[in-house]
Amino acid sequence: MKFSRTYGLQEIAKIIDVSFVGDEKFPVEGMNEIHVVEPGDIVFVDHPKYYSKALESAATIILINKEVACPEGKALLISEDPFSDFNRLSNHFRAFRAASESVSSSSSIGENTVIQPNVFIGNHVKIGDNCLIHPNVTIYDHCVIGNNVIIHAGTVLGSDGFYFQKRPHGFDKLNSVGRVIIEDHVEIGAACTIDKGVTGDTTIGWGSKLDNQVQIAHDTVIGKNCLIASQVGIAGCNVIEDEVIIWGQVGIKSGLRIGKGAEVYAQSGIGMDLEPGKAYFGSPAIEARDKFREMAMIRSLPKLIEKIKK
Amino acid sequence: MKFSRTYGLQEIAKIIDVSFVGDEKFPVEGMNEIHVVEPGDIVFVDHPKYYSKALESAATIILINKEVACPEGKALLISEDPFSDFNRLSNHFRAFRAASESVSSSSSIGENTVIQPNVFIGNHVKIGDNCLIHPNVTIYDHCVIGNNVIIHAGTVLGSDGFYFQKRPHGFDKLNSVGRVIIEDHVEIGAACTIDKGVTGDTTIGWGSKLDNQVQIAHDTVIGKNCLIASQVGIAGCNVIEDEVIIWGQVGIKSGLRIGKGAEVYAQSGIGMDLEPGKAYFGSPAIEARDKFREMAMIRSLPKLIEKIKK
Amino acid sequence: MKFSRTYGLQEIAKIIDVSFVGDEKFPVEGMNEIHVVEPGDIVFVDHPKYYSKALESAATIILINKEVACPEGKALLISEDPFSDFNRLSNHFRAFRAASESVSSSSSIGENTVIQPNVFIGNHVKIGDNCLIHPNVTIYDHCVIGNNVIIHAGTVLGSDGFYFQKRPHGFDKLNSVGRVIIEDHVEIGAACTIDKGVTGDTTIGWGSKLDNQVQIAHDTVIGKNCLIASQVGIAGCNVIEDEVIIWGQVGIKSGLRIGKGAEVYAQSGIGMDLEPGKAYFGSPAIEARDKFREMAMIRSLPKLIEKIKK
Numbered sequence: 001m002k003f004s005r006t007y008g009l010q011e012i013a014k015i016i017d018v019s020f021v022g023d024e025k026f027p028v029e030g031m032n033e034i035h036v037v038e039p040g041d042i043v044f045v046d047h048p049k050y051y052s053k054a055l056e057s058a059a060t061i062i063l064i065n066k067e068v069a070c071p072e073g074k075a076l077l078i079s080e081d082p083f084s085d086f087n088r089l090s091n092h093f094r095a096f097r098a099a100s101e102s103v104s105s106s107s108s109i110g111e112n113t114v115i116q117p118n119v120f121i122g123n124h125v126k127i128g129d130n131c132l133i134h135p136n137v138t139i140y141d142h143c144v145i146g147n148n149v150i151i152h153a154g155t156v157l158g159s160d161g162f163y164f165q166k167r168p169h170g171f172d173k174l175n176s177v178g179r180v181i182i183e184d185h186v187e188i189g190a191a192c193t194i195d196k197g198v199t200g201d202t203t204i205g206w207g208s209k210l211d212n213q214v215q216i217a218h219d220t221v222i223g224k225n226c227l228i229a230s231q232v233g234i235a236g237c238n239v240i241e242d243e244v245i246i247w248g249q250v251g252i253k254s255g256l257r258i259g260k261g262a263e264v265y266a267q268s269g270i271g272m273d274l275e276p277g278k279a280y281f282g283s284p285a286i287e288a289r290d291k292f293r294e295m296a297m298i299r300s301l302p303k304l305i306e307k308i309k310k
Numbered sequence: 311m312k313f314s315r316t317y318g319l320q321e322i323a324k325i326i327d328v329s330f331v332g333d334e335k336f337p338v339e340g341m342n343e344i345h346v347v348e349p350g351d352i353v354f355v356d357h358p359k360y361y362s363k364a365l366e367s368a369a370t371i372i373l374i375n376k377e378v379a380c381p382e383g384k385a386l387l388i389s390e391d392p393f394s395d396f397n398r399l400s401n402h403f404r405a406f407r408a409a410s411e412s413v414s415s416s417s418s419i420g421e422n423t424v425i426q427p428n429v430f431i432g433n434h435v436k437i438g439d440n441c442l443i444h445p446n447v448t449i450y451d452h453c454v455i456g457n458n459v460i461i462h463a464g465t466v467l468g469s470d471g472f473y474f475q476k477r478p479h480g481f482d483k484l485n486s487v488g489r490v491i492i493e494d495h496v497e498i499g500a501a502c503t504i505d506k507g508v509t510g511d512t513t514i515g516w517g518s519k520l521d522n523q524v525q526i527a528h529d530t531v532i533g534k535n536c537l538i539a540s541q542v543g544i545a546g547c548n549v550i551e552d553e554v555i556i557w558g559q560v561g562i563k564s565g566l567r568i569g570k571g572a573e574v575y576a577q578s579g580i581g582m583d584l585e586p587g588k589a590y591f592g593s594p595a596i597e598a599r600d601k602f603r604e605m606a607m608i609r610s611l612p613k614l615i616e617k618i619k620k
Numbered sequence: 621m622k623f624s625r626t627y628g629l630q631e632i633a634k635i636i637d638v639s640f641v642g643d644e645k646f647p648v649e650g651m652n653e654i655h656v657v658e659p660g661d662i663v664f665v666d667h668p669k670y671y672s673k674a675l676e677s678a679a680t681i682i683l684i685n686k687e688v689a690c691p692e693g694k695a696l697l698i699s700e701d702p703f704s705d706f707n708r709l710s711n712h713f714r715a716f717r718a719a720s721e722s723v724s725s726s727s728s729i730g731e732n733t734v735i736q737p738n739v740f741i742g743n744h745v746k747i748g749d750n751c752l753i754h755p756n757v758t759i760y761d762h763c764v765i766g767n768n769v770i771i772h773a774g775t776v777l778g779s780d781g782f783y784f785q786k787r788p789h790g791f792d793k794l795n796s797v798g799r800v801i802i803e804d805h806v807e808i809g810a811a812c813t814i815d816k817g818v819t820g821d822t823t824i825g826w827g828s829k830l831d832n833q834v835q836i837a838h839d840t841v842i843g844k845n846c847l848i849a850s851q852v853g854i855a856g857c858n859v860i861e862d863e864v865i866i867w868g869q870v871g872i873k874s875g876l877r878i879g880k881g882a883e884v885y886a887q888s889g890i891g892m893d894l895e896p897g898k899a900y901f902g903s904p905a906i907e908a909r910d911k912f913r914e915m916a917m918i919r920s921l922p923k924l925i926e927k928i929k930k
Contacts, residue, residue: 099755102737117412118430118446120738120755120773134469135409135430135448136738138755138773138810153430153448153466154501156773159754159810162831162849170805170827170845185480190448190469190503191523191774193810193832193850207480211472212503212525213543213811215832215850225480229472230503230525231543231561233833233851233868248543249561249579251851251869251886267561267579267593269869269887283593283887283903295594297922302607304925305614427722428740428756444779445719445740445758463740463758463776464811495790500758500779500813501833517790521782522813522835523853535790539782540813540835541853541871558853559871559889576871577889577903593903605904612917615924 001177001199002030003093009061009075012042015092016085021067022075028061031089035237035255036200036219042089044082063089083165087175090199094177097123097141110147122158128184140196146184152212154191157182161198161218161236174198176218183207189214189230205242217254229266241276251283311487311509312340313403319371319385322352325402326395331377332385338371341399345547345565346510346529352399354392373399393475397485400509404487407433407451420457432468438494450506456494462522464501467492471508471528471546484508486528493517499524499540515552527564539576551586561593621797621819622650623713629681629695632662635712636705641687642695648681651709655857655875656820656839662709664702683709703785707795710819714797717743717761730767742778748804760816766804772832774811777802781818781838781856794818796838803827809834809850825862837874849886861896871903 010024029040034050037043037059044063045054054062055071063077063086070076079085103109103121110129115121120138127133128147137151140158151157160176178197182188182204189212194202197219204210205223211230216222220234223242228234232246235254240246244258247266252258259276269283279288286294320334339350344360347353347369354373355364364372365381373387373396380386389395413419413431420439425431430448437443438457447461450468461467470486488507492498492514499522504512507529514520515533521540526532530544533552538544542556545564550556554568557576562568569586579593589598596604630644649660654670657663657679664683665674674682675691683697683706690696699705723729723741730749735741740758747753748767757771760778771777780796798817802808802824809832814822817839824830825843831850836842840854843862848854852866855874860866864878867886872878879896889903899908906914 096752098734099736102755114408116409116430118428118448118738118756120736132406134450135412136428136446136464136466136756136774138738140754140773150470152469153450154446154464154503154756154774154811156756156810156832159772159832160770160807162809162829164829164847171829171847173807173829187470187483189472190466190505191464191501191811193774195810195832209472209474209481209483211527212466212469212505213501213523213833217831217850227474227481230527230545231541231851235850235868248545249559249869253886266563267577267887294918297925298604298608298918301611301921302603304928305607308614308618308928424718426719426740428738428758442716444760445722446738446756446774446776460780462779463760464756464774464813497780497793499782500776500815501774501811519782519784519791519793521837522776522779522815523811523833537784537791540837540855541851558855559869576873577887608914608918611921612913615917618924618928 001032001090001094003028006040009077012061012089013077016077016079016088018063018077018079018085020075020077021070022061026061026075030199031086031093032059032199033219034059036197042077042086044079044086046082083172083174087173090175090177094142099123104141116153134190140180142178143180143182143196145182146186146206148185149182150187151182152188152190152192155188156193157188158196159193161195163198163218163236178202178219180204183224186210192216195236211248223260311342311400311404313338316350319387322371322399323387326387326389326398328373328387328389328395330385330387331380332371336371336385340509341396341403342369342509343529344369346507352387352396354389354396356392393482393484397483400485400487404452409433414451426463444500450490452488453490453492453506455492456496456516458495459492460497461492462498462500462502465498466503467498468506469503471505473508473528473546488512488529490514493534496520502526505546521558533570621652621710621714623648626660629697632681632709633697636697636699636708638683638697638699638705640695640697641690642681646681646695650819651706651713652679652819653839654679656817662697662706664699664706666702703792703794707793710795710797714762719743724761736773754810760800762798763800763802763816765802766806766826768805769802770807771802772808772810772812775808776813777808778816779813781815783818783838783856798822798839800824803844806830812836815856831868843880 007028009026013020031042041059042061043059063082104123107125113131116135122141127145131149134153138156143158158180163174164171183206185207188210192214194216195218203221208226210228215233217236220238222240227245229248231249234252239257241260243261245263252270258274261277262274263279265281268285281288281291317338319336323330341352351369352371353369373392414433417435423441426445432451437455441459444463448466453468473484474481493516495517498520502524504526505528513531518536520538525543527546530548532550537555539558541559544562549567551570553571555573559577562580568584571587572584573589575591578595591598591601627648629646633640651662661679662681663679683702724743727745733751736755742761747765751769754773758776763778778800783794784791803826805827808830812834814836815838823841828846830848835853837856840858842860847865849868851869854872859877861880863881865883872890878894881897882894883899885901888905901908901911
């Protein structure tokens, strides 16, 4: 999430009442999670195991629970509880606002776009031209929808990411303040759920088509002209490159990259990066031809065992 | 889809501005996909590989991209782009109309039927007597619901089929203009999705019961007194015969026939026709007793390998 | 389900027009299914195979289709069709009432709770303080939601259990008249479905977090601080103890106990009780380390077979 203007380090420190290391005017432009940070961003870290990763990331402001040596060209915010202070900051810059109407007047809707009855459109949503939003769709605040997009009934865009940290008293939630971006010519089936990014964006690329009951988690980026069949679940922070085909009921673990034009057969479970242009099958999945070979081998075993016993 | 009256071949050719082979008054009664065509129907074909299948189908009018020899008793419509012209025709005969109200006044609702709040009912929907439609259900245009039907909250009936053709510029959609037919005494759980037929009907047969989050794709026909457990996904153009039982999270590939009284155990993946009265398991599924034998064999392998090594 | 007051045996017999064995003032306090009955409850049984189980259960009133010897301290209701008479009773004590508004005035909503647009709240629902109910959520009659609960868009709480009995003319439904109980600090994702208990309660325990598209069937009890990832399906009458973690697309069969702190890896199918603190994988699942060993063994087979052939 980028802020609406550049803040000084001291201003930010004041909002969450923490001390800082660095110039009081050190520029702060936004806040993001570690995997999407850019210069000008705040990142948070609260475990020594991840200190160096955070300090060496592209982020230039590190919200940290120990006063460590500050890397050159960066600044520190010293907090007893970086997780909670990151939440306080995101809440300061993008607090949830209850809706006062079904379609917020702060949202914009393009020409020739049809919004069917019982649709909810939150605050600051942008919808392009020639779209068709079917009944009972929910679009949370800050979502962005391009032109010529079709969204079928009951689909939810922009629900919170499933991101919790175990703490002594139970699970604490990391606020979700990112967005969902739907590019032009996308069609999304009925009863799909696409979570917003935690601080960044969840994106469905140009021309991609999603069948019914597809789940896309926070911060995942789907490329252009992908086909995703029904009941597929894609976890968070994945990169699905262009022209990927994913058949029904596939599950994909978080943090992976699915190469351009890869194809995943139905009911597969993906736990590793996939190479471009190849086909995969199984749970856990391997290359489809290897899986088919393995299956044939298993089918041939009883005869082999019979032979050996003789 | 049947037209509201019989058209002459020339009338149809004029709508999409193409030439034709056959009598100008050759009767045209509807348009359908290859797997559901009847005499009087238009079918389209745009690849030489499928020419003979289309020409020899029950359809009597073939929308084709080459002037081939016309089979006796049939007619041809010659188009440069049969896919797009088929879409233009279906759009002409059953164009999408945006709703002007949550429950269309062109729809009919039977006696003693309860429609709970926040339900959407599109144009030309028919709902029988003694039904209970729970909140936030969406019923698209032209759906037909019998008597004594219960539909739980959030369910979507009549969303578009997931039917796209890859073209140089991306995926083109085949218009969905068919219907969903729900017969008497059916109960459908919450957050289910049942797509309309592309030109034909998706049907849920008498007395069948669907649990929550079930997905039924376009043109699939479910028989009478079937039980379908939660999170099952059934792809398009399937025939599920009467009294079939399908347990949770099963997936069924398109274009198959599941024999009467067959039972499919949970999480199975069905990629072939199933015989009546038998039980199946696995992904991909085989007969359940064979799968259990295979599983036992695999469990016994380590000991066998130990022996062999000795 | 407990009645609002204690009834006498004769009063109950009169409602469903059956004879009885026992004192006419024998106290009747409620009605429940066999697995949740307590003293004062009516239970029903209609097959000799289950007579002794029903007669020896904690229930003190047995609705039965044969006049058997009445156990001491208990009473009998003699019915030709206990299934239908149990339905008639539940319908008498908790009949479905059609809603006359989107948010029933018989429901109570706590302080600082936000109800977003297009939410349906049925009759006699209780919602605590500081909750956030997102758009297009459906909450059926009698659900109880604690404090600090978040429910995302499109989720359905309290739909009917999937409970049918095969009868000569088709499937008959056992009425669902129980409740859904959501304890404090629970968060439920988008497009989830949680069925009410048939006569008892379906419960999500303190601090548990459910991702999107999760299905929880009737009478299942989820403990405290559980994590349930997207597209998990949990069948009816399960007990999930505290701090259990269930990853995406897992399915759990009915009537099982998942021990405290157990972890189930993605896409697993659970068909047996799980021990506390252990990890499980596979469909059907076994202990994860055994499954991984089995997978390694299968991968090593081709080489072994090669050797043997030599």
